[in-house]
Amino acid sequence: RAPGAALTTHLRGPLPTNAWWLDLARSDADDAAAAAYAVPYLFEKTRRGLRASPTRLQASPDSVLTLHDSRSGLVLGTTEKMGPAVVKSAGELGVVLAWPGAHAPVTRGSAFLTMRYDRATPAIHSGAPLHRQARGNVTIDGRSAACDGTHLHINHVVEVVTDADHRWAIYTDAPSQLTCTSDGSLEIHATKPQTLTLRAALLTACAYGTSSTGGCADDGDVRAEKLKQNRALFSGAAARAAPPAASSARDVAWELHDDHALVDFSFLYDGSDVFYALEQHVGWGALTPAGPCVDSLHGTACPVVGKKWHLRIPLGPAPSLKASRPISPKDRQAIRDALKADASRKLPKYYARGAGDTYFSGKELARRARLVVIAD
Secondary structure, three states, X not given: OOOOHHHHOOOOOOOOOOOOOHHHXXXXXXXXXXXXXXXXXXXXXXXXXXXXXXXXXXXXOOOEEEEOOHHHOEEEEEOOOOOOOEEEEEOOOEEEEEEOOEEEEEEOOEOOEEEEEEEEOEEEEEOOOEOHHHOOEEEEOOEEEEOOOOEEEEOOEEEEEEOOOOEEEEEEOOOEEEEEEEOOOEEEEEOOOEEEEEEEEEEEOOOOOOOOOOXXXXXXXXXXXXXXXXXXXXHHHHHHOOOOOOOOOOOEEEEEOOOEEEEXXXXXXXOOOEEEEEHHHHHHHOOOOOOOOEEEOOEEEEXXXXXXXEEEEEOXXXXXXXXXXXXXXXXXXXXXXXXXXXXXXXXXXXXXOOOOOHHHHHHHHHHHHHHHHHHO
């Protein structure tokens, strides 16, 4: 398939072919098969904007799955018609999606769902209405306020608890007038176009203890302490953050040495300085977890503070294509027959042209590469 206008409008030079965010960037809105798993959130494009959904693991003896409920995710968008998104900037760690009057970074490990508005009217949406125990109220700058369609003034943060038992905090870097309704879904809209940044973070997946998604595994005291830590961490990060940017600089740099590699991760797009690191990143970079960790498909992920990570990755013994043991005489004929079968296989023409998918065509090319090594 052609790369499409989403990628070619702003990007120049070679286009990415297997980036982790590619399906999200080039897909149509509301394509359920196109998402970007950034840890800890799963990001999706919708007609209403960019959605972040919490994830949970489901493990069995045969598989480990990452599950999410799109209905209970949070969407940042505009009240104006958004139209298709285009890629404004991209790197190995993230991508910046742009709509008329708004742009949003999607970055590996991002602690926030972020959107920057330029004379557009901010809109916040969730398919899940307010939790019944919230009694129709949200919390604005520390005080309770009715979500009944009346005008509300926000200086810093609004907290909401949806019927999924998720407590979200939405931070603003400029005062705003809002209206809030919760009739089948949660709708929070600004009253006029503005230039500001909104950042949303999940404070807890178990606000009242009614979550059915596994967020209530800890006892009440532990959940309360994690909520306190997350609130302090995300509030501080939002206060320090700069508006998201569409940088053209490289976000990953590396040097190869005899027994180690030096790798720098630069988080250029978010404007925030809190990102989730996997266990290996914490070890390689001597990083210090700054808050409660979460489970992910790739292992435990912990929030750390810093826009740049310096990683020292130890390398094992030099790779070799030589077997460490001789071939067993009883297996020699079977191996010879298998290699003859491989050698007689014809490479499909579209694989030879480079038009095949990266997975299966890569396996076919690797099969032939091994034949060359064995023949040598």
